[in-house]
Amino acid sequence: xxxxxxxxxxxxxxxxxxxxxxxxxxxxxxxxxxxxxxxxxxxxxxxxxxxxxxxxxxxxxxxxxxxxxxxxxxxxxxxxxxxxxxxxxxxxxxxxxxxxxxxxxxxxxxxxxxxxxxxxxxxxx
Numbered sequence: 001x002x003x004x005x006x007x008x009x010x011x012x013x014x015x016x017x018x019x020x021x022x023x024x025x026x027x028x029x030x031x032x033x034x035x036x037x038x039x040x041x042x043x044x045x046x047x048x049x050x051x052x053x054x055x056x057x058x059x060x061x062x063x064x065x066x067x068x069x070x071x072x073x074x075x076x077x078x079x080x081x082x083x084x085x086x087x088x089x090x091x092x093x094x095x096x097x098x099x100x101x102x103x104x105x106x107x108x109x110x111x112x113x114x115x116x117x118x119x120x121x122x123x124x125x
Contacts, residue, residue, distance in 0.1 A: 001115040002026035002114050004095045007118030011022065011100055016123075017083045022095030022116055024076040025095050029109075031101025034078035038091035038121075049080060062088075085123045 008020040024031060035050025049069040051057045057069055058086035068081040078095065104110050 001104060002028060002097075002100055002112070004097055004114050004116035006093070006095050006116040006119040009093060009121045011122045011124065012082075013125050014083055014085060014087060014123055016085055017081070018085060018121060019082065020080040020093055020095075020119060020121075022078050022097075024097050024100065024114070027103040028076055029103070030074060030099075030101045031073075031097050033096075034098070035096050036040060036069065036078070036080045037094045037096055038089075039090075039094070039118075040091040043091075048093070050096070050098075051078065082121070085121075087123045089121060090123045091121060093121050094118045 003025050004022055007020045008114060012018045022023050033050050033052045036048040038048050039045040047060055048063055049059045049067055051069050051071050066084045071078045097114045100114055101111045
C-alpha cells in the first residue's frame with residue numbers, strides 16, 4: 001500500500017556531487033519524518049540525515065557541511081544533495097519514512113514505518 005522508491009545513485013568521483021531522491025506513494029495523508037541511512041560492507045546501517053514535517057533536520061557528523069537533506073511535503077519526496085563526496089561515503093543508501101499515516105484498502109487509518117530498497121553510491125576515481 002505504501003512504497004518508497006529511490007533514485008539517483010551511481011558512480012561518482014571523489015569531490016563530485018550526487019543527488020538522491022525518494023518518493024513515497026500510496027494512500028498517504030501525512031509522514032512525520034523522512035531520512036536517509038547508509039550501510040557500507042561489513043558495517044552497521046547508520047543515519048545520514050533526516051528531516052521532520054516541521055522542517056527540523058539532523059545530520060551525521062561525517063556529512064555535516066557536505067550533504068543537504070530537503071523535502072517536498074506535497075510530493076511526499078525527500079532529497080539528499082551530496083557534495084564533496086569521499087570514498088568513505090561509498091555505501092548502499094536507504095530511504096526511511098517514519099510515522100507514515102495512510103488509508104488501508106478498507107479505508108481505515110493506519111500508521112507505520114517504511115524503508116526503500118536501497119540505492120548504491122560508489123565514490124571512486
